[in-house]
Amino acid sequence: xxxxxxxxxxxxxxxxxxxxxxxxxxxxxxxxxxxxxxxxxxxxxxxxxxxxxxxxxxxxxxxxxxxxxxxxxxxxxxxxxxxxxxxxxxxxxxxxxxxxxxxxxxxxxxxxxxxxxxxxxxxxxxxxxxxxxxxxxxxxxxxxxxxxxxxxxxxxxxxxxxxxxxxxxxxxxxxxxxxxxxxxxxxxxxxxxxxxxxxxxxxxxxxxxxxxxxxxxxxxxxxxxxxxxxxxxxxxxxxxxxxxxxxxxxxxxxxxxxxxxxxxxxxxxxxxxxxxxxxxxxxxxxxxxxxxxxxxxxxxxxxxxxxxxxxxxxxxxxxxxxxxxxxxxxxxxxxxxxxxxxxxxxxxxxxxxxxxxxxxxxxxxxxxxxxxxxxxxxxxxxxxxxxxxxxxxxxxxxxxxxxxxxxxxxxxxxxxxxxxxxxxxxxxxxxxxxxxxxxxxxxxxxxxxxxxxxxxxxxxxxxxxxxxxxxxxxxxxxxxxxxxxxxxxxxxxxxxxxxxxxxxxxxxxxxxxxxxxxxxxxxxxxxxxxxxxxxxxxxxxxxxxxxxxxxxxxxxxxxxxxxxxxxxxxxxxxxxxxxxxxxxxxxxxxxxxxxxxxxxxxxxxxxxxxxxxxxxxxxxxxxxxxxxxxxxx
Amino acid sequence: xxxxxxxxxxxxxxxxxxxxxxxxxxxxxxxxxxxxxxxxxxxxxxxxxxxxxxxxxxxxxxxxxxxxxxxxxxxxxxxxxxxxxxxxxxxxxxxxxxxxxxxxxxxxxxxxxxxxxxxxxxxxxxxxxxxxxxxxxxxxxxxxxxxxxxxxx
Numbered sequence: 001x002x003x004x005x006x007x008x009x010x011x012x013x014x015x016x017x018x019x020x021x022x023x024x025x026x027x028x029x030x031x032x033x034x035x036x037x038x039x040x041x042x043x044x045x046x047x048x049x050x051x052x053x054x055x056x057x058x059x060x061x062x063x064x065x066x067x068x069x070x071x072x073x074x075x076x077x078x079x080x081x082x083x084x085x086x087x088x089x090x091x092x093x094x095x096x097x098x099x100x101x102x103x104x105x106x107x108x109x110x111x112x113x114x115x116x117x118x119x120x121x122x123x124x125x126x127x128x129x130x131x132x133x134x135x136x137x138x139x140x141x142x143x144x145x146x147x148x149x150x151x152x153x154x155x156x157x158x159x160x161x162x163x164x165x166x167x168x169x170x171x172x173x174x175x176x177x178x179x180x181x182x183x184x185x186x187x188x189x190x191x192x193x194x195x196x197x198x199x200x201x202x203x204x205x206x207x208x209x210x211x212x213x214x215x216x217x218x219x220x221x222x223x224x225x226x227x228x229x230x231x232x233x234x235x236x237x238x239x240x241x242x243x244x245x246x247x248x249x250x251x252x253x254x255x256x257x258x259x260x261x262x263x264x265x266x267x268x269x270x271x272x273x274x275x276x277x278x279x280x281x282x283x284x285x286x287x288x289x290x291x292x293x294x295x296x297x298x299x300x301x302x303x304x305x306x307x308x309x310x311x312x313x314x315x316x317x318x319x320x321x322x323x324x325x326x327x328x329x330x331x332x333x334x335x336x337x338x339x340x341x342x343x344x345x346x347x348x349x350x351x352x353x354x355x356x357x358x359x360x361x362x363x364x365x366x367x368x369x370x371x372x373x374x375x376x377x378x379x380x381x382x383x384x385x386x387x388x389x390x391x392x393x394x395x396x397x398x399x400x401x402x403x404x405x406x407x408x409x410x411x412x413x414x415x416x417x418x419x420x421x422x423x424x425x426x427x428x429x430x431x432x433x434x435x436x437x438x439x440x441x442x443x444x445x446x447x448x449x450x451x452x453x454x455x456x457x458x459x460x461x462x463x464x465x466x467x468x469x470x471x472x473x474x475x476x477x478x479x480x481x482x483x484x485x486x487x488x489x490x491x492x493x494x495x496x497x498x499x500x501x502x503x504x505x506x507x508x509x510x511x512x513x514x515x516x517x518x519x520x521x522x523x524x525x526x527x528x529x530x531x532x533x534x535x536x537x538x539x540x541x542x543x544x545x546x547x548x549x550x551x552x553x554x555x556x557x558x559x560x561x562x563x564x565x566x567x568x569x570x571x572x573x574x575x576x577x578x579x580x581x582x583x584x585x586x587x588x589x590x591x592x593x594x595x596x597x598x599x600x601x602x603x604x605x606x607x608x609x610x611x612x613x614x615x616x617x618x619x620x621x622x623x624x625x626x627x628x629x630x631x632x633x
Numbered sequence: 634x635x636x637x638x639x640x641x642x643x644x645x646x647x648x649x650x651x652x653x654x655x656x657x658x659x660x661x662x663x664x665x666x667x668x669x670x671x672x673x674x675x676x677x678x679x680x681x682x683x684x685x686x687x688x689x690x691x692x693x694x695x696x697x698x699x700x701x702x703x704x705x706x707x708x709x710x711x712x713x714x715x716x717x718x719x720x721x722x723x724x725x726x727x728x729x730x731x732x733x734x735x736x737x738x739x740x741x742x743x744x745x746x747x748x749x750x751x752x753x754x755x756x757x758x759x760x761x762x763x764x765x766x767x768x769x770x771x772x773x774x775x776x777x778x779x780x781x782x783x784x785x786x
Contacts, residue, residue, distance in 0.1 A: 170739035172721075173713070210721060210739070218724070362731070369723055372665060379665045383769045386664060386723070390730035394762035397732075 026088045029114050030081050038113055039077035043273040047106055047242060048076055049266050051278070060263070061246065068099065084110060091124045101126035105241035105270060129244055136175055138236035140165035141271070143227040143264075143300075144176070144209075145291050145412060146216040148453050158287040158412075159216075160261045162268075163209050163226065164236060171226075171304075174209035177243055179263040202263065204246050213306065219373045221310035225412055227294065228301040231271050239271035261290040268294070286418050286441055288451070295413045303413070307406040309370040313493050315406045316363040324360050329492040331364035332371065334385050338392030355402035361393040362403065367493040415451025416605060416632040418442045424609070424628030428468070429509070435477065435626065437464035445485055445565065446573055446599040447632075448607065455487030455498075455528065455536055455565065466507070468515075476517070479505040487538050487565065489530040498538060499525045508549065511587070511618050516549040524561070535566035544581050557583030557591070571601040592616045605632040661772030662719040664726060714743040719773040726766055732759035744784060754784055 038044055049060045059066070059073045066072075068086050072079035086099030087107045100107045101124050111121055141164055148158040162177040179202055216222045231239070262285040265277040277293055294300055307315070317325050330336045342357055349357075365386060372382040418441050425434040439462035443452050459480055466477035481504040488496040502522040510516045526540035539562040546555045563577025574596065581591045593615045600608045609628040615621065718725060721736050728734030732755055746754050758765065758780065765771075765779045 168739075168742060170735065170742050172735060172739045173717070173743075208716065208720070210717060214721065214724070365727060365730075369727070383664045387726070387766055387769060390726055390766070391763055394730040394732075394759050 025120055026085045029084050029088070029110075029116060032114055033080060033084060033110075034077075036113065038110070039080045041113075042276075043109060043269075044076060044080060046266060046269045046273075046278075047109065047245070048072070048079060049246075049263075050076055060266075066246070068103075080110075083107075084114075087111075087121060088116075089122055091122045095124040096126050096128065098122060098124040100124050101129060103245050104129060105238065105245055108238070108241060109273075129241075132244070133237065133240060136164060136240065137167045138164045138233060138240060139167060141229045141231045141236050141239070142174075142304075143229055143291065143294055144212070145225040145227065145287060146212075146220075146222045147225065147412065147451075148222070148456065148458075158222075160264055160287040160290050161212065162264055163212075164240075172208075172210035172213060176207050176209040176212045177204065177264075177267065178207065178212065179204045204243060204263070204267075206243065206247065217306060217308045218369070221308045221370065221373070223308045223311055223409075224306040225291075226304040226306065227291065227413070228303070229268070229294065229299045230301055231268075231299075235271040239267055242270035243267060261285045261287045265290065265293075268299075282419075282440075288412055288415065288418055288442075291413050292417060300413070303411060305406075305408045305411075309366060309373060310494065312406060313363065313367050313370050314491070316359060316366065316403065317492065319403065320356075320359055320363065324356065325363070325492050328360050328363040328367060331360070331389060332368040332385075332493070334381065338388060342392070351399050354396050355398040358393065358396045358398040358402055361389055361396070363493075365389040365393060370493065410450030412451035414604065416443075416448050416607075418632070420444070420447070420630055420632050422609065422628040422630045424626055426611070426624065426626030428624040428626075429513075429622040431468050431470065433466050433468045434474075435464060435466045435628065436474070437462060437478075437628075439463075439480075445487075446575060446597055446609065447630075448599070448601050448604070449567070449573070450604075455485075455489070457483060457485035459483040462504075475507065476505070477507050481505075487528045487536060489528045489536050491530065496528075497525055498528045498540065499523070500540060500542070508546075509615075509617055509620070509622060510549045511551055511589070513618075513620055514550075518549040519547045521545045531564065531566075534568070535564060537564045538562065542579075542581065544583070546583075546587075549587070551587040553586075555583040555587040555589065556585040557581040559591075572598065574598045589618045590616070599630075606630065607632075661774045662722055663770060663772050664722050664766075710743065710745070714740075714777065715773065717743060718777055722773055722776070725776070729758050729765060730762050732756060740780070744780070746784060757783060 033039070045057075050057050051060055056074065057076065061067075061073070064073075067079055068082035069075065069078040072082065083099065083103060083106050087103070087110065089099070091098050091100075095101065100122055104126070107121070110116065111118075141162060144161045144163050146159050146161075161179070163171075164175045164177065165171070166173050166175060213224065216224055262278070262281065265281070269275050269277055275297070277297060280293055280297075282289070317328075320328070327336070327341055331338065331341060338361065341360070368377070368382065368386055368389065371377050372379070372386075377385075420437075420439045422437045422439075423435070425432065427433070439459055441460045442458045443456065444459060445455070445457040460482060462478065462480035462483070463476070464478040464480075465474040467474035480502070483500075483502045483504075485500045485502075487498045488494070490496065500523065503520065505517055505519050507515050507517050510518075522542060522544045524540040524542035526538060528536050528538040531537045540560065542559050542561055544555075544557045544559070546557075547553065559579065559581030561577055561579035563575060565573070565575045567573050575598075576596045577594075579591075579593050579595070583589050583591070593613060595611070595613045597612075598610045600610075602608065607630045609630050611624070611626045611628075613624045615624070717739060721739075724734070724736040725740060728737035728740075737755055737758070738751075741751050741754055761779070761783050765776055765783070767775075767779075
C-alpha cells in the first residue's frame with residue numbers, strides 16, 4: 001500500500017520541484033551570457049563558423065552533428081544556451097561523449113568569459129584529445145600554398161592548407177591540416193560543376209605533412225610555398241581544440257567561396273580571438289588571395305620554397321649540355337644502362353667528371369621518378385631501373401656544391417592581386433573608342449608572372465564595355481565567361497599537350513562590317529617548346545563555334561594558330577601570334593589575324609597594356625590599336 | 634541521398650587515410666608502392682577499415698602515430714619511423730644513394746642518431762646502398778632492418 005502511494009505521488013512531487021526550485025547553475029550562467037550578449041561575440045560566431053547570409057546568419061557547417069540545439073545552425077544564441085547546459089551536465093558513463101570532450105574550444109571559451117569555476121564544470125577525461133595534444137606538441141604554424149598546376153582542373157587556383165610544426169627538427173614530420181572536398185571524380189567537367197554548386201561534402205582532416213608534400217611535389221608536380229605564421233604555442237593549442245571540434249563534421253564544399261582557403265581562415269581566427277580574416281574576403285576566395293590576406297594582416301614570418309620534382313628535374317637539366325641531357329633520357333628510358341654509359345676505368349676519374357656523371361644520374365633518376373609519378377612507366381619497369389640508377393649514383397662522391405640549389409622564383413605574395421580593372425582607348429577600323437573592363441579572377445597570359453605559372457591564363461567572368469565615338473552609349477564588347485590557356489613546354493622529360501578553352505560573348509565585325517554580338521566557344525590543343533630562357537613558341541590546332549550575328553546565325557570553323565611569348569625584362573612581356581580559322585559550316589567565311597600584345601609593369605599592381613591587331617574577316621581587312629592601364633586589386 | 638553521399642565519402646576518406654596502417658598489416662611497402670596511394674584496390678581497403686573507428690580519430694591517429702593511448706614512447710617512435718619509411722621509400726632510396734637530403738635527415742632523426750655522428754651515418758648508409766636495396770622486392774621493413782644493423786652494428 002505504501003509502495004503504491006509513493007509511486008503515484010512521485011511524479012507530482014517532481015513537477016512541483018521543477019516549478020518551485022531556484023534556477024539551476026546552467027540557468028544562471030545562461031542569464032549571465034545573455035546579459036553579456038556572448039552569442040553576438042565575434043569569437044563565438046567563429047567557433048560556430050557563422051557568416052551573414054542572404055537569409056540571415058547561418059553556419060557554414062552543414063553537418064547537424066556540429067550543433068547541440070536543433071536550430072543551432074541558424075541561431076547562435078540557442079546553440080550557446082544548449083552548449084552551456086551540456087558542458088555543465090554531470091559526466092555520463094561514456095566520458096568522451098560529453099560535450100566537454102566534443103567541444104573543448106567552446107567549453108574553454110565559455111568557462112573563461114563566464115568565469116565558471118572549475119568545480120562546477122563537468123571535466124570529463126578525453127583520452128583521444130589529450131593524446132593528440134600530447135603527441136602533436138604544436139611548436140609553430142605555417143600556411144602552405146601548393147602553387148597551381150595547369151593540367152589538373154582540381155588545382156587551377158592552387159590550394160592552401162596548414163602545417164603544425166612538431167617537436168621534431170624535420171619539417172616532413174609536421175602535421176598537415178587540410179580542408180578538402182572528398183571525391184574520386186576524374187572527369188574535370190563533372191568536378192567543376194559539382195564543385196561550383198556545393199555538391200561535395202568538405203572535411204577537415206589531419207595527416208602527416210610528408211604525405212601532402214609527396215602528393216603535391218612528387219605526384220602533381222606542384223611547387224610548395226610555406227608561410228610561417230606568427231602564432232604562439234598557446235594560440236596553436238587553442239586552434240587544435242577547435243580543429244578537434246570540426247574534424248568529424250562536414251561542410252558542403254563550394255569551389256569559389258566556401259572552399260579550402262575560406263574554411264582555413266576560420267581555424268586561424270579560432271587560434272587568436274580578435275583576428276579578423278573571414279570578413280576581409282571577397283564573395284569569392286582564391287587560395288592566392290588568402291596568401292595576400294595573411295601577409296597584409298602581418299602574420300607572415302619566414303617563407304620557405306619547396307620545389308616540385310618537375311622543377312628539380314628542369315633545374316638539373318639546365319646544368320647539363322644537350323648531349324648529357326640526351327644521355328640522361330636514355331638512362332631513364334632504359335635504352336642504356338649506367339655500366340654502358342660510364343664503363344669502369346683503370347685510372348681515377350677526375351672530380352669534374354665525377355660531378356658530370358652525378359648530374360647525369362641525378363637527372364635520370366629524378367626524371368624517371370617524375371615520369372613514374374605521372375604514370376608514364378609501369379612499376380615493373382620503374383623499380384629495377386630506378387634501383388640501378390641509384391646504385392650507380394651511390395658509388396660516386398662528387399665534390400660538395402656540384403649542383404647549385406634550385407633558384408627561388410618570385411614569391412606568390414609578391415605577385416599581382418587577382419582582380420583586374422582596365423581603362424583605355426584606341427582606334428578600330430578608323431573609329432576611336434574608349435574601353436573599360438573588369439575581371440574578378442585571375443591571371444592573363446600577359447599579366448606580371450611573379451608567383452604564377454609561366455604560360456598560364458585563367459580568367460573568369462571578365463566584362464568589357466566599349467564606347468565607340470559614334471555610339472550613344474557604351475555597349476558590351478566582351479563577356480569572357482571562362483578562358484583557360486595552358487602553354488606547357490615540352491622537353492627531354494616532359495611531353496605535355498597544351499590546350500586552350502575560351503567561351504563567352506563578343507561583339508565582332510560580321511559580314512557587312514557591322515558590329516554584332518556572338519556567343520563563342522573556342523578550343524584547341526597543341527605543342528609548346530622553350531626558345532631560350534625567357535621565351536616559348538607554340539602551335540595549336542583550333543576549333544571555333546559562333547552563334548548569333550545575323551546571316552545563318554551560326555558558324556563552325558577549324559584552324560590553327562602559332563605564336564611566341566617572350567619575357568624581355570622584369571617589366572616587359574610580349575606575345576605575337578598568327579591565327580587563321582576557316583568556317584565551312586553555317587555562315588561560311590575566313591578569319592585571318594596577326595596580333596601583337598605587350599605589357600609594361602609600372603608597379604606590382606599597375607601595368608600598361610598595348611594591343612595591336614590586323615584582321616581580315618569576311619574578306620574585309622581592318623586594323624585595331626589599343627592602349628590600356630591595368631590596375632590589380 | 635545527402636546522407637548516402639556523406640557515408641560514401643567518409644568511407645573513401647577512411648580508405649585513403651588508413652592506408653599507412655594497412656601496409657603494415659600486409660607485407661610491407663616496396664619501391665614505387667606508395668606513389669599512388671588509395672588508387673589500387675580501393676574497395677578492399679574500404680571493407681578493411683569500416684570497423685576501425687571514426688573518421689576524425691582515424692586521421693588523428695595516423696598523424697600521432699598510434700591508436701592506443703597507453704603505448705610507450707619508443708613504440709610510438711617506431712611507428713612514426715615505419716610510417717615515414719613506408720610512405721617515402723622512393724625519396725629515401727634517392728637520398729641514401731646521394732648521401733644527403735630531407736628524407737635521409739628525417740630517417741636519421743627518427744632513428745635517434747646523435748647529432749655529431751649524423752654526417753658519418755649518412756655516408757655509411759650511402760656506401761651500403763647495395764646492401765640496403767639488395768633486390769627489387771625490398772620492403773620498408775627490410776630497409777629499416779638493414780639501416781638498423783648498419784647504424785647500430
